[in-house]
Amino acid sequence: MSKRRWRSAVAAVAITAAALVPLTTATMTTATAGPGPITDPAPEEIQSTLGLVLEEYAQFPRTEPIPAPTDRRLMRHARINGLGELPDGSGRRYVPDLNGPLYLVEDGEPRVYLDVAAEFAPEFFSGRGLGSGFGFATFHPDFEDNGTFYTVHTERPGNAGPPPDPTTYPPQTPTFLHSVVTEWVADDPAADLFSGTSREVLRLGFAGQIHAIQQIDFNPTARPGDEDHGLLYLAVGDGGRGVGTGIPQDMGTPAGKILRIDPAGTDGPGGAYGIPPSNPFVGTAGALGEIYAVGLRDPHRFSWDEQGRKSQPRMFLGHIGEHAIEAVYDVRAGDNFGWGDREGRYVFDAADRCNLYPLPENDADLGFTYPVAAYDHDPPPGWSCTSDSGYAISGGFVYRGRDLPALDGTYLFTDLVQGRVLFTKESQMRRGGPEAQVYEAALYDTDGTRKRMYDFTGDERADLRMGRDRSGDLYLIAKANGKIWKVVDTVRAPVPQEVPRSLRDNVVSFYDFEHPFQQDGAVEIDRGASRTYLNLVNGGEDMRAADGAYPGSNNSIQLRQVNPLTAGDDDWKAGVFDADGVDTLSALDGVDGMTVMGWVKMTGQNPSPDTTTANPDDYYNAVGLAGVLSGDSDGHGVRALLEIIQVDGELRLVALGRRIDGGASQTFAAHEDWRTLLPQDEWVHLAATFDYTTGRMALYRNGERVPGFYVVDGDPWQVDGSGASATTPRGIKIGGSFPQDTQERNPCNCSMDTIQLLDRAATAKEVAQQYRLMTR
Incomplete structure (x- = not known):
């Protein structure tokens, strides 16, 4: 989707007067104008200088879905999905787990308060669908006096036992699961183990296994005597059936709506x-009186901000999109958010699920409400537009606590799949106005080490949500390892200028190995302009190592020969290959020059034993580092390459390039011994530059030029002042050859970090700047 370019700019929002100024490494882009499809629906998120310090708060025991899951996304340590504080002054926090337990937490120690799965066995169901199970709990604002709280869980009709109770409304046909809201009354509200009574309040049927009731909650800003006090809000998804059915817009069904009910009243169906x-729709013909707002796909977490603009409490909702948009809405009674006719502020056409379109000229007359903040998806090239690309918003909270003034007025939320903490300013989230810019916060542990959420969870899929206690303190909740962290401080987080200003428009590919594709950890996201996703071949996720090459880098990849005694296609390497040319690398067609840069650490025996011969004392005559294939490559031939190869019988660090597909290559070799240039177990920054118009090549180590010599006499490139062949490279290879994994001739027992591919030859000054930017 969007083409990222590197830049650094002062953001439009200040965190505090203390000047935590957000910076960006991504260009803010806008949607394509005109009647055609929208190519880039939302501005890119900006990396901020706001850093959150996380302190581990609680570890929860492992739980299992019922029945045993087949979807790996449900195979989590514990499916904890929220945190709140009991409104009784006790300081006890409560945490629901989709697999059944409701925990109370005191001093960081969780104890089971109520086992919802056991109470509703054998019908209780949590083993299919990402939101199935014990979805949420909320305690009545007067819990201290009345002991009343509410839960929502899913049941599988006919799963076992007697026939299920009838739904409050006629179910969709067929009905896959029921969402059930239950009222509980504790005999002793101060007890740490529930004992009391329960009754069913509401039961809804859904045809699919996803997008049922996500959250139920009370408005904590409503005081006794206020109209909203004691009214229960329910975020009801479309059951996964919102595309092309009209269900979210159908006022006669609760699916795809926010409902508001009075659990103490009796004039609803069955008097429950x-x-x-x-x-807003009470008395409207054909409309359910329970409806508060309509047009929703998958509403995922809502909250209120008591100190909103004009002192009017605001209700903010995170909404998970279908194709491209993750959105935050400012919810008011009677709103219509447009699904399934709109996704975000664009037209969604059920007949074309792969594109969004501009709004019609008469859109203002249609009454839709649009997001106050949003971000879009960036799926890998070739990814099916109807497949999950690994983005999902989880709504959060506006911080109004006292301990972290840098966060005051900041609405923080998460991308639950990617494990990112995002934020915007409440004051900039204006209904009817332009969407507020979304920023990404940096994360730190209490030792001051900057980390990504993977480093906290040990899992590429964090399943990250946010909670808040009654003091306004914020918590991060991860299903991946069943842990909760409290946000205990803020710090200024330097945003490194990762690329010199003069090179920012030339970064075709940029792999820092901090950004795995969430749907497949064996794929690395390209942060350069081309968005050429990289495959971690053979080793997959196991190739990722917690070993950064420079300050600010936490991770790298490990490359190695797997079995030195047996020939086989099992060596760990990285790359991408397409015999027809990798379309996203078209920026390298006919270029005047190229640069290959990256960090290397030798971690084993190099060169590796030659597995293609019978003699165990034979070794390969090369060690592959990183390069770009030519337009006619078999997976080995290159247009630009960093490598260690044999030159006149001696291994040397080289830059090897080819101007014309099928033509001769030229090699520039370092004079100095390669083992001195690349000492064992030491990170080294290397760069190779290629000027195809002049035939000049150069090598650099840690920002300094490496003296060397041209290996081939004469003019093997046939230099004529023009660039390389106007063909699209067939791929990228890192740590060896043949990224299509058909064979291997030069494996590397080494680690790699932050590989950059540029569409021109960088100057000596620019290479030195690049090294300094990373190491300062």
């Missing part, structure tokens, strides 16, 4: 609850 007379 009441319908607040102030609800």
Whole structure:
């Protein structure tokens, strides 16, 4: 989707007067104008200088879904998905787990308060669908006096035992699961183990296994005597059936809506609850009186901000999109958020699920409400537009606590799949105005080490959500390892200028190995302009190592020969290959020059034993580092390459390039011994530059030019002042050859970090700047 370019700019929002100024490494882009598809629906998120310090708060025991799951995304340590504080002054926090337990937490120690799965066995169901199970709990604002709280869970009709209870409304046909809201009344509200009574309040049927009831909650800003006090809000998804069905816009069904009910009332269906007379559609023909807002796909976490603009509490909702948009809405009674006719502020066409389109000229007359903040998806090239690309928002909270003034007025939320903490300013989230810019916060542990969420969870899929206690303190909740962290401080987080200003428009590919594709950890996201996703061949996720090459880098990849005694296609390497040319690398067609840069650490025996011969004392005559293939390559031939190869019987560090596909290559070799240039177990920054118009090549080590010589006499490139062949490279290879994994001739027992591919030859000054930027 969007083409990223490198830049550094002062963001439009200040965190505090103390000047935590957000910076960016991504260009803010806008949607394509005109009647055609939208190519880039939302501005890119900006990396901020706001850093959050996380302190581990609690570790929860392992739980298992019921029945045993087949979807790996449900195979988590514990499916904890929220945190709140009991409204009784006790300081006890509560945490629901989708697999059944409701925990109370005191001093960081969780104890089971109520086992929802056991209470509703054998119908309780949490083993299919990402949101199935014990979805949420909320305690009545008067819990201290009345002991009342509410839960929502899913049941599988006919799963076992007697026939299920009838739904509150006629179910969709067929019905896959029921979402059930239950009221509980504790005999002793101060007890740490529930004992009391329960009753069913509401039961809804859904045809699919996803997008049921995500959250139920009370408005904590409502005081006794306020109209909203004691009214229960329910975020009801479309059941996964919102595309092309009209269900989210159908006022006669609860699916795809926010509902508001009075659990103490009796004028609803069956007398189990009441319908607040102030609800916006009460008395409207054909409309359910419970409806508060409509047009939703997968509403995922809502909250209130008591100190919103004009002192009017604001309700913010995170909304998970279908194709491209993750959105935050400012919710008011009667809103229509447009799904399935709109995704974000664009037209969604069920007949074309792969594109979004501009709004029609008469859109203002249609009454839709659009996001106050949003970000879009960046799926890998060739990724199916109907497949999950690994983005999902989880709504958060506006910080109004006292301990972290840098966060005051900041709405923080998460991308639950990627494990990113994002934020914007409440004051900039204006209904009817332009969407507020979204920023990404940096994360630190209490030792001052900057980390990504993977480093906290040990899992590429963090399943990250946010919670808040009654003091306004914020918590991060991860299903991946069943841990909760409290945000205990903020710091200024330097955003490194990762590329010199003069080179920012030339970065075709940039792999820092900190950005795995969430749907497949064996794929690395390209942060350069081309978005050429990189495959970690053979080793997959196991190739990722917690060993950064320079300050600010936490991770790298390990490359190695797997079995030195047996020929086989099992060596760990990285790359991408397409015999027709990798379309996303078209920026390297006919270029005047190229640069290959990256960090290397030798970690084993190099060169490796030659597995293609019978003699165990034979070794390969090369060690592959990194390069770009030519337009006619078999997986070995290159246009530009960093490598260690044999020159006149001696291994040397070289830059090897080819101007014309099928033509001769030229090699520039370092004079100095390669083992001195690349000492064992030491990170070294290397660069090779290629000027195809002049035939000049150069090598650099740690920002300094490496003296060397040209290996081939004469003019093997046939230099005529023009660039390389106007063909698209067939791929990238890192740590060896043949990224299509058909064979291997030069494995590397080494680690690699931050590989950069540029579409021109960098100057000596620019290479030195690049090295200094990373190491300062």
